[in-house]
Amino acid sequence: MDWVWASVACVLLVLSFVGCVVPVIPGPLLAFGGLLVLMPSRFAPSTPTYIWFGVACAVVLVLDYVVPAFGAKKFNCSKWGVFGCIAGMLIGLFFAPWGILVGPFAGAVVGELIAGKKFSSSLKGGFGAFLGFIFGVALKLAYCACCVGWLVVVLCR
Numbered sequence: 001m002d003w004v005w006a007s008v009a010c011v012l013l014v015l016s017f018v019g020c021v022v023p024v025i026p027g028p029l030l031a032f033g034g035l036l037v038l039m040p041s042r043f044a045p046s047t048p049t050y051i052w053f054g055v056a057c058a059v060v061l062v063l064d065y066v067v068p069a070f071g072a073k074k075f076n077c078s079k080w081g082v083f084g085c086i087a088g089m090l091i092g093l094f095f096a097p098w099g100i101l102v103g104p105f106a107g108a109v110v111g112e113l114i115a116g117k118k119f120s121s122s123l124k125g126g127f128g129a130f131l132g133f134i135f136g137v138a139l140k141l142a143y144c145a146c147c148v149g150w151l152v153v154v155l156c157r
Contacts, residue, residue: 005041006155009034013148020140024096027140028064031147032057043154053147060143064136065089068104071132077108077125084111085129104129 012034019027035053038044045053065086072085088107092099108129112122 002041002043005038006043006151009037009043009151012037013144013151016144016147017141020137020144022096024093026061028057028060028143031144034151035147038151038154043151045150045154049150053150056143056146060139063139067136067139068129068132071135072104072108072125072129075125075128075131076121077112077128078115078117080111080115081108081117081122081125081129082111084108084114085125085132087111088129089133101130101133104133 012030015025016027016029016031016034019025019030021027032053035045035050068089069082069085072082077085084107085104086107088103088105088110089100090103091107092101092103095103105126109122109126112125113119117125
C-alpha cells in the first residue's frame, strides 16, 4: 500500500511542475499535497520536515504575487506602475497563457502612462515587472524541485 501512496505523490509532484507555469494550477500547493499524501505510508517525512515544506510553500505562494510588483518598483515604477502590474497580473489570469506573460508588463506600462511618464520610461517599468514574474516562476520551480528531490531520496533508501 505504501507504493500506492508514493505513486499518487509522484503524480501530484509531476503536476506541480505544470502548475508552476500555468497559474490556474497551484504548483507549490500540489507539491506540498504530494508530500502530505505520504502521511499514512512508511515514506512519510517527519513533522519538522512537513512544517519546513509547509512554511516554504506559503512563502513561495506569497512571493509569487509580490515579486513582480517589486521588480517593477526596482526599475523606478511609480505607485501607479506597481498597481498596474498587480492589476495586469490578475487580469492576465483570464487570458492564459499569454495574458499571464503579458499582463504584468502591460499593466505596469499602462500604470506608468497614467502617472504621466514617457513611453520609454514606462517600458522600463514593464520590463522590471516581467523580470519579477519570471523570478516568481523560478521560485516555484525551485520549490517543486526540492519536493521532488526529497521524495527521490526517500524512495531510494
